[in-house]
Amino acid sequence: MPTRTQTRKDRRGVATVELAFVLPAFIALVFGSIEICQRLHVKQSAIISVYESCRVATRTISNTTTVLDTCNALLTQQNVQGATVTVRNMTQAKNNLDDIVTGDEIRIRVVVPWNQNAISQYVISDTSSFQVQAFMLRE
Numbered sequence: 292m293p294t295r296t297q298t299r300k301d302r303r304g305v306a307t308v309e310l311a312f313v314l315p316a317f318i319a320l321v322f323g324s325i326e327i328c329q330r331l332h333v334k335q336s337a338i339i340s341v342y343e344s345c346r347v348a349t350r351t352i353s354n355t356t357t358v359l360d361t362c363n364a365l366l367t368q369q370n371v372q373g374a375t376v377t378v379r380n381m382t383q384a385k386n387n388l389d390d391i392v393t394g395d396e397i398r399i400r401v402v403v404p405w406n407q408n409a410i411s412q413y414v415i416s417d418t419s420s421f422q423v424q425a426f427m428l429r430e
Contacts, residue, residue: 336369373407
């Protein structure tokens with residue numbers, strides 16, 4: 292019959308082996324959750340920036356520079372880096388808001404690269420990007 296001290300020593304060995312199996316999976320789960328949350332934050336920040344910029348573009352006093360500055364400022368506030376912003380008058384097929392009239396459709400598009408906005412950019416080289424766009428009519 293084993294003594295009490297022998298049972299404890301045997302149990303410590305079992306706990307070490309269990310930790311060796313569980314710890315890598317737990318670490319991968321934690322860091323994967325952090326990465327997913329970071330990506331969701333970047334995407335939501337881009338959506339908000341595009342929507343608010345499109346609202347600015349619908350005003351009669353706005354121009355292309357104002358809209359681009361607004362969108363870039365919102366992206367900078369949310370720490371979204373490397374984004375490309377484009378403004379397009381869809382009705383007149385122009386890449387600016389010059390000569391825009393009431394009722395013209397405006398599109399704001401932001402393309403954001405993942406590799407500049409991910410925590411794991413040095414571990415996982417993700418060269419893809421995503422785009423967000425919003426459409427509204429000029430007032």
